[in-house]
Amino acid sequence: KTITRTWKATDDCLNEATAVQTITVEDTTPPTLAGGVNGFSESTGPDPSINATYIAWRDNYAGIAATDNCSIAVITYTEGNWATSSCGNSIIVIFTATDACNNTVSQDHTFTITDATPPVLAGGADSASECSGADPSLNAAYIAWRDNYAGITASDIFGNVNMTYTEGQWLASGCNNSIIVTFTATDDCGLTNNQNQTFTIEDTTPPTITAPVNVTVECTDSTLPAATGMATATDTCGDVVITESDSSVAGCGNSMVITRTWTATDACGNETAADQVITIEDTTPPTLTVPAAITVECTSDYSSAATGMATATDTCGDVVITESDSSVAGCGNSMVITRTWTATDACGNETAANQVITIEDTTPPTLTVPAAITVECTSDYSSAATGMATATDTCGDVVITESDSSVAGCGNSMVITRTWTATDACGNETAANQVITIEDTTPPTLTVPAAITVECTSDYSSAATGMATATDTCGDVVITESDSSVAGCGNSMVITRTWTATDACGNETAADQVITIEDTTPPTLTVPAAITVECTSDYSSAAT
Template identity: 35%
Template sequence: FTITQPTALTATQSQVNVACNGGTNASATVVTTGGTGAYTYAWSPSGGTASTATGLAAGAYSVLITDANGCTLTKSFTITQPTALTATQSQVNVSCFNGSNASATVVATGGTGAYTYNWTPGNPTGDGTATATGLTAGTWSVAITDANGCTITKTFTITQPVVLAATAAQTNTATCVESTNGGATVTVTGGTLPYTYLWDNAVTTAANTSLSVGTHTVNVTDFQGCTTTATVVIGFSDTVAPVPTVANLPNITAQCTVTSANVPVPAATDNCIGTVAVTSNASFPITLQGTTVITWTYTDVNGNVTTQNQNVVIDDTTAPVPTVANLPAISMQCDVQTTDIPVPTATDNCSGTLTATTTDPLTYTALGAYTITWTYNDGNGNTTTQTQSVTVTESAINAVTFTGATYIYNTAAQGISVANLPAGASVNYTIAPDTGLGNAAINVGTYTVTAVVTPAADAPNCDPVTLTATITIDKAEQQIIFDPLPLKHLESDPDFQLTAYATSGLPVYYTYTFTAPNPPATVSASGWVDMLTSGLVQITAHQDGNANYLPAASVVQPLQIDSNDSTIHAINIDGTEYTSPQQNTYYLMACENTANTVTVMIYTEANATVDQGHEFTINTPAPGIYEQSVTVTSQDGTTTNTYNITVERMFPFFDIAVQKFDNVLMANNNPQTNGGYSFVAYQWFKNGTLISTKQYFSEGPTNNDLLDPEAEYYLKLTTVEGDVLQTCIGHVTLEHNYRLSVTPNPATAGRMITVTVDFPASELENMQIDIFDLLGRRVHTANTGQRITEIQLPETIQAATYIVMCTTPNYQKTFKIIVSE
C-alpha cells in the first residue's frame, strides 16, 4: 500500500487597523491553502465565521481554521488604533463693544496627521487654519479632522466689554455771553477702567470750570482704547438793565408830519458786551395836530429793560392852493353829466391833494351855458374857492346815411358801410343771417345789415343811431378741368389719384363705366384708381355745385390700360389648384379616378390669350405620363410664356406587379402584357418605405417569410425613355399555387441561381432539388427545407438547356432554364 496525506494546512493573513481611537472599523483576513477543502472559520473573541472578520475594535483576535478532514490551524492578530485626537484652545476677546478683533486658536495632538480645520458659523478669516481672527462676540466652533477622517469639535465663547457711554451736564452758567467761567462735568459707564478725558478747550479732567457760552464736546477713552463722546450746552446769567445816554430827550416840532427820519434814535449803555436794542411805540408818520408822546425802550442781549419818553408837537397854519389856476370850460353834445365834469383838486402843505366840493347840481340836460363854484377845505380851518363854465351843444351823428347793394359770389367778403360818419364816431354792424363778418357776407343769399352808430368819445352823452340796409349775393358759375389720361401699363404703372378739379375749388367726385365682363379698374368717388386688368374704362368727373356755385358741366376722359403679363396666375387640374405655377406643373391622378380625361383651367391676366384656350382637357386613356404645353400671350402682344403640364395616370398595382407564391412580388417587364412598357429600374415600397430596387421583392428566404396582407405595397418604375412611373397602392392575398420558378433565366455557369417554390410548409421538410440535362443525366442535386433556395451552378456545366426538378413526398415540379458560359 502507498499511504498519502494532504498538503499542510497553511494560511496567509492581512489586517486593516482601527482608523479612529475607540472605533470599530478594523478587519482581519486569512487566505487558506493546503489541507482538504472546504474550510470553516471561528473568530475569537468575535468576528464571525467567514474568512474575513469585520467591525473589529482594537485588541487581540484569533481565528481557528478547520478543513474538511477536521485538521485545524490557528492564526492570531493584534488590531491597533491611533492615539485619541485632542486639542487645547486659547482665545483673545473683543476689546470694544460691537468690535470684531477677537481671535481663537486650537493646538491639535493625537489622531493621524495632518489636520484640517473648519470654523463656524460662516467662513471667518483664518478658516481652514488653526487660528480664526476678526471674530465678533458670540459662540464659535472649529471642527478638527485628521488624515483618517477622525473629528473633534471645540467651542469658544468670545466676550466683549459693556458699551462705553458718557453724559455731560452743566454745573454753573457764565456771567455774560462773552465770559469763560461756565462749569460742567462728565459721567462715564461701561468700557474698561481707567478712563481719560479731553475737552474741546484742552481740559483733561472729568470736571471743567473754564467753559465759554455755547456747546462743548468731551472725548472719553477707556483702558482698551475704546472711545465715546458727550456734549453739553453752557448758558449765561445777566440781571443789570441798560442806562440811557441822554437823560432828558428834546421835543420834536412840525407843521404837518413827523417821520422816523425826523426823530433821532437815542442810545443806552450796558454792563455786558452786545448790542442794546432800542424800540419805541411810535407809529410813523405822525400827522395828528397837537402833542404826541413817544416811549423809548432799551433792551440788552439778556432781556434787561429801561424806558424813556419824548414829545412830538404838530401845528398847521397854511391854506390849500388849487392845482389848476384857471379851470378849463366844459362843452359837450346832447347833455353834461356829473361824470363828464372832472372834480378839481388843490394841494395842501399837510393834507396833500384835496378834492373840491360844490353846491351846484353838476347835471345839465338842456342846451345852454352854466357856472360851477368849487371850494377846497384842508380840515385844519384853512379854505380856498374857484369857478368853472359849462356849455351843452347838439349831437353830430344825425347826418349819417346807410344804403344797400347787390353782388355776384366771388369767395371774398362783400359788404356795405355807412356814409357821413363824423370824426371820432364809431359804427357797429350786425347781419342776419349771421355771417360773423358784421356788415359783409361771402355766401349766396339775402342779408339784412344793422348799423349802430355810436357818437365820438367827446359826445358820450348822445344816444347811438340804428340804421338798416340789404346785401344780395347771387350764385357764381364754375368749370371742371379734367385733362386727358395717358396710356397706363398694368405691370409698370402704379395705381394713381385722379387730379381733376373745379374752378370753384369745390371737391370733384368720379363715376366710371366699362363694357368688359369685369372692371379693368375701380375708381373711388374721391378719384383713386386701382388698376386690375387691361381694358378701357370711361371716367366721368362731376361737381354738382352748392349754395354758392351753379352745377358744373361733367367731363368724361377714357382710361386705356395695357398689360404685358403673359404669366399663368393659377392652374386648376381636376379641382387641384396650383397658384403662381413654375414652368413645369406635375399632376398625379388619384387611383380611384377612372376617367380617361382631366380638365385643365388656366387663369391669366384678364385679356391675355392662351393657345389651348383657358379651359381644355388632356386625354389619359391608359396608365402613363401625358404632357401638354401651353403658350400664353400678353394682352399687348409684347410677351409670351410657355408652360408644360405633366399628368401621370398610375398603374393598378396588379397590372404591373405579379405575386409569386406567398412571399415574392415580381414586376412585369414584358411590353406585350404590361401595356407596351420596358423598364430599366425598379423601386418597391412597403408602407411608404423603400424595400427593394430589384425587379422582384422577396419577404425572405424562410418558409415563414410571407408577404403582409395588411401592408400597403406600391412600385416606381423607370422606363427606357427615362420616365418614372408608379403604381397605385396594392394589398396582397396569400395563397399556395404549387408553382416553381428559377431566376435568373438564362443563368451563367459558376454563378448562383435562386429556386423559389410555393409549396405548403409540410411539403418542404424533405424537398430535393435536382438539375438534369435534356438526356436525363443529373448534373447537380441538393436537399432543402426552404421556399427560396440559392444554388451555385458548377463551373464545369456546359451551356445548354436544363431541367430543374423539385420533389417532395407528394409533389413534383419541373422548370426549364438556359445556362450560358
C-alpha cells in the first residue's frame, strides 16, 4: 500500500512549515507451502475422475497448507490428464497458492488408482442332459452349457473380464455320467475368480423300437415270428433286449386277432413297447349250387319250395343260405324274378348266384257283353246307356274297349254292331258283339204360319203369307203345302193351307194355316165435268 505522511514544524512565534513524505509498502514475497502428499485409491469404476477418494484428496489440496506474511493465501488446483496403464490410472495435479498481491507458489502431486479387486461372478447353474451317445464329452447340450459358462456372468469394476473353463474328469455312476467344470474370470490386472458347476448326463430315454408291419394270414398259415416278422430296436446309450408277448381276441370260426407286443429294454431299464397286429382270417367263400331257371304260369306257386332250393358247402365251418328276390315287372302280374341265393360262412364270406324264374300270363280274360237292344234315335246309345261289358282275368287287370260298325237306315236310324274287346295286361284278348238297333218312329215337329187376312188384291202365296218350319230329332224334313178354299163375295175367299212335314223314315205331321182374302176397298169413280145445256137439250147421262 502507499502511505502519505505530512510533517509540520512550528516555531516559538507559531510560525509553521509543512512537508509531505510518501511511504510505499509492497509485498513481493510468495506464500509458503507446507505438507502435501501423493494419493492412492482402489478402482471404483471405469471413470477415474469420479473416484470419490480422488475427489476428496484433490479438494483437500493433497493436504497442502499455505501461509503468507502479508495476506491470506488462496489455494487452487490444475488437473492434468489421466494416464491409463494395464491395471490402473494416474494423474498429476498442480496446486497453486496465491496471495493478495498475486504472488504465487506451486506444488504438484500424483494420485494413483489401482485395481486390486478380482472380478465378480453372478449366476451359473448345474445342468443335466439326456444321453445322446457313448461319449459324454460330445453331448451337444453339455457343449452348449460349457461354452455358455454354465450361465455365469462376470463383471469387473475396472475393465474387461476374460472367461475360461477347465474340465474335470467324466465320472460314471450307474447309468449316469457327470463332470465338474471350473469356470475362471480373469480381469486385465490378472486378478481371478473361480466357480465350479456340475453337468450330469443321464439315460431316461427308452430305446427306439420298430415292430413288424401288421399282417393278415389265412387261418391255416403260421403265426410264429419267423413267419410274421421280428421287431428291431436301437438305443443311443447301450444295448437293447427285445421280448414279445401275445394276446388274442377270438373271431369267427378259427379266425382271431393277435396283438403281439414287442418290448425293447435298454441297460438302464428304460422300455419301449410297440404292437404288431396279426389278423388270422377266413377269406374263402362257400361253394353254392342254385336251382335251374324255370317258367311258370302266373297262377302257379313260385316260392322256393316250388321252384327249388339252393345247396352250399364250406371248407371252414357252417353255411347259412338266404334268398332275396328282385323282379322286373312284366305285363299284368307277370314278371321275371331274379332269385339271388347267398351262402354265408361263419366269417361272413359270401357266395351268391342267381336263379331266374319267369312268371308268364298266356290265358285270355273272360268277357260278358250287354244284351241286344232297340232304342229311338233320340235316345242315348252310348255304352253308358246301352250297357257296359264286364271282364275278369286270372292274372291282372283287364282293359275293356269297344268299337262300333253300323249299317245305315232311314234318316239317322241304323243298326250298330258294338264289338267289345277285353285285353289283359299281357295282350291276351277276348271279343264279343252287342247289336243296337236305332229306329225312328217319332214324326217331325211342325210350326205353321199364323192365320192371316189379306185384301183380295194382295199376294197370298206362301212366300207372302209365311212359310212353315219343321224339325226332326232323327234326320231331315221335307215340307209340302196344299190349299183348299171356300169362295166369298167377288174374288174373296177363305183358303185353308195344309202344311205337311215328312221325315226320312216317312213319319208325318200336318197343320193348317187359314188365309182370309177379303174385299174392303170401294170402287174408284170418275164423273163427267160440269156442263151447261139449253133447257131444251138432252141432259140425260147419255148426253151429258
